[in-house]
Amino acid sequence: MNALKSITVALVLAISTSFYAQTADEIVNNYFENTGGKENWEKLEGITMKGVMKMQGMEIPFEQVMMKDGRQSTTIELQGNKMIWAAYDGKISWSRNQQTMEAEKSDNEATENMKKQTKDWPSPFLNYKEKGYAIELIGKETVDGTETFKIKVTKDPITVNGQSQPNISHYYFDTENFVPIIIEEEIQEGPMKGQKIKMSISDYQEVEGLYFPFSQSSQFQSMDFKEFDLNPEVEASLFAFPEGK
């Protein structure tokens, strides 16, 4: 009798847990908890990521630096040439012209939008309210064959071709371990404007107590990370627009 009772209780519990409604905040908190703790994420000042980018049949070694203050820089190596391919120093966003290989400034809208992105550090979900972002649990959805919580994050609007437009992304958090496995973003301009691009993220590994996805891939390119360095010492020249060249 007692045995049966406990089985029944267990079944009821099993059912009620699966019906237990999660809120967006709980999911996001679980994510930070499971990937190193919110406090540790808050302490993160910057990262250097080294890896290989695969696109259009090419393998391109890269090194990416991202800092809390928004500065970022991507160095790539192509045919023996190592160069900073694109960077943002907090004021100027620039990249190399593919014909001349010289640095050129991004247009003012792209630079402004880059500035806004600073707040995303290290994740748009970390203290999202202070950033002025909104998050919403859209519901459960199966992606990559896996049950996930679909969470919408609404960031500050961005400006594209002279018009302000909403900036929405969707993150799919695995219901089992609460890490995002897919990030979905909208293409913001050109003939594909409005279409969604999905980035699959995986191969989470621990680096000094924090978990980072060592693999990110979309239909256009994939990035395979070999190394994450936390809180790196960086030189200003890594980000600065190479004037007078």
Add this chain to the structure above:
Amino acid sequence: MNKQFIIASLAILFSIHLQAQEVVLKGKELFGNLEARQIGPALMSGRIIDLENHPTNDRILYAGTAGGGVWKSSNGGASFSSVFDDHAQSIGVVKIDPNDPDNTIWVGTGEIWTRNSVSIGDGLYKSTDGGANWKKMGFENSERIGSIEINPKNSNEIYVGVLGALWGDSEERGVYKTVDGGKTWNKILYVNEKTGVNDLIMDPNDPNTLYAAMWEFRRTAWGFNSGGPNSALYKSTDAGKTWNKIHNGFPKGDLGRFALAIAPSNSKIVYAVVESKEDKGLYRSDDAGASWKLLNGDFGLVVRPFYFSRIVVDPKNPDILVKGGLFGSISRDGGKTFKNLGSMHPDIHDVVFDINNSDRMYVGTDGGVYRSWDGGSTMDMVDNLPISQFYHISVDNEEPYNIYGGLQDNGSWWGPSSSPGGIEARDWNRVGYGDGFRVLKHPTKNIIYSEMQGAQNVWRYDVDKNYTKNIAPLPIKGEADLRFNWNAPMAVSNHQPDRFYMGSQFLHVSDDMGDNWKKISPDLTTNDPAKQDKESGGISTDKSGAETHTTIFTIAESPIDQKVIWVGTDDGNVQVTQDGGATWTNTVANIQGLPKNTWVYHIEASSHHKGTAYAVFDGHASGDMNTYVYKTSDFGKTWKSLVTDEIIGFARNIQEDYVNEDLLYLGTEFGLFITINGGKNWSRFTNNMPAAAVHFIDLQKKTNDLVLGTHGRGVIIIDDISPLRQINQEILVKDVHFFDPKPSIIKEEGGFGGGSTELQFIGDNPSSSAKIIYYLKKRHTFGKMTLSVQDQNGTEIVSLVPGKAKGINIVTWNFRKKGPKVAAGKTFTFSGFTAPRASAGTYKIVLKKGKKQYESAITLQNDPTSLISEKDRIAHNKTTQELFNDMEDLAYLVHKIDQNIKKAEAVLKKVPASQKVTSAVVKELNALKETLVVTTGDNYVDEAEPQLREKLSDLYGEVAEQFEKPSFAQLENQEVLEARLNEAKATYEKINGKQIAKFNKYLEKSGETPAKILSKEEFIKK
């Protein structure tokens, strides 16, 4: 409680546990990242129901389509993206909340231009983020929603006009109102179960004033009725509390469907088109509906009200108005006179004026969206709306195979499943006019059969001769007239290439490709005269042939025995002959649970067993939306239902797999469903597959591609479904399982495509790469996972990006190995990015997941159509490899040069006194380097003179890219370049022995280390 009971309970639990071990994966869990490919086409596009533009941003526009969902443009109609893939694709109305136009959008589903082929909706939806996410807001059984009106001062106050069910009675019709943003709804105007709201409009200047047009209407499979005593126009001035009929000046007697519009710039001016036996036409009221005056009864205004009942008034000028119609009509004198809109696809359903400039207009037609910049005089079609509505598709056996199909009001076409640069509009060829339905390729000759509505023409098109002949069967002397369905069935024999079948109420067969016909059956239908209505339409007679009933609808000759032929009729008979038509048996009475006279939409004769067939029934035209799928294994003596509640929507088509008879593909009004266990469980396929109505499915035998003809999203293909054949319980419990792949063919082709503009839709090609297909029991999320292609010795050829989804993963390999290490120069050498192709043979596939390793193999085969000999291939590989090595030798040489230069320059900077020894190194090495790589210029018109690297990589790239053995010219060139390379190496050694040696001695003396030069192996690996 006694002991026995406990044991019994435990036994139950135990058995549940046992059952639970059978793994049943549903939907995406099973299909993983097996994805559909949408190939359009968009060149003929499809029917548009409703257009809606943003009230303040002229770049934003929504199009609600008949069968392709909702599309949004954010660039003034230049391009559109689908925003409603997961929901019912048949749209009645799209409405932007004027108080929150960037974010809040409402969609009422279920198209409202009620032709015979319309689909159904499943309620009202709302988005609060500009279409990114949708939430259902009720009205599940409304079937069609035609109007949504929102108080421009209060987003919570919304009115919805429900047109309701087309083929049956329904109480879910009328005007509904919410005051809490859609949480609760009140029905505030209702007439009866036959009469719905065909239009509801709110006075833009007074949200309490509403006009509602009520329409009595009904469709059956054999007729249509528009109008009756309950059709009427109502007005409310108290926010819907009370309603009054406003017919002062309208014709007396029964009325039909209204078209209705208020001039936004003057609320007193209201226009209405009235369907009536007498005095039909456009009425105008200048006193807000108190009285009406007939202005015009031109054809363009009164034609087919059930299909065209939309009037739109210019937002700025109350005297400019447009009426939908066969061609669309525009008036610039307040409705007194009209002229046609500019030339575009006929059947105009909706028009919107640009908010700022009324010369800019958007028009929705049976053939997509058109734009005008000159007030509707000239029209430009949007080329990127792949919402084509196929009734039927078929495939041939060419490589690449072609897809044939007919479309609603858009003729018949065929186009390739793959084309250089993608499947472009120009790749599609027309093979019939009017409404297109079934299109079939002759099995052996370059001949295509196609037809138009009701078999008015049945074309036999000789592609090579560009010659067409009408071969429609004709009535025989002394016998009944032939009744052909609107979508008349035809079939090509599996056994006799020239044999061609057509069905009227009889089955006709021709053994000479349609030149001569023989009747091989009696009337196989019920021949019920009550269902042979020749005066369809109601108030406006509408004789198009679309309602011809009691006809044969599907013909299936057994692939195993040509004497076994199945015929299904639209009035519910399932007839079979086993003697080539001498005797027929109606087997429908043997089917349990099927309502009488339910339309037989498709019969699929099994390719596994002679007596086995599948029958799909569709009762929607009698208001029955249930799913009916049956299987017989004994020529129809007994039938078994294959339906489970996992299937959504009424079904139209089923396809049996050619290899695994338990694998079935079912097309319903809401998408594609697949079973891998003979119908015990069904999974909806949603990977890049919208919830579109699947009208027909074909399975290409060589490629195993599942090809879907959708009625609203064009042709959708799932490339190579063969992994589904292999799935069984044994596989599903494994952590990783590699499916047996077909050998991959290294196709020897390369052509020119492209040329479409960026605003033209281009269908994706299938991947021509090798495929590595595996199943993962669980998605890979934590830890490293790699996928590597290795030769038989375990040396890595290339590393691939593994798929990590739970379920089926498909990883492609483009047959390329790693590219060479290229010498560093100032600019790039584009040929240097070329990676050599792997040779035919068997390769190891190694998947590493954490600490575990899983292996499989893949076989590459040379193109069987190739004329290249094995000896030539060996020669080609040899030269490619030699040039590859030359490239890397050069790269290494340049590395050594660069390292020494760098070191010497650094030392010189630090110790100016070292000038003599360091500058000698720099000078000599730079002189050498300048002959090896480009050190100046850019990648475009300031390009420097090519040096050894550029010349070598051009030759390497060319040779690596080709399949043939190298030409004499190439070999000669190789010799020249290799001589230069060797010379350079020698020069370096000379410098190394002299200037560099001196420099190194100097370094040693000053306690410094020499330049850091990697070993060649280290360098290559770096």
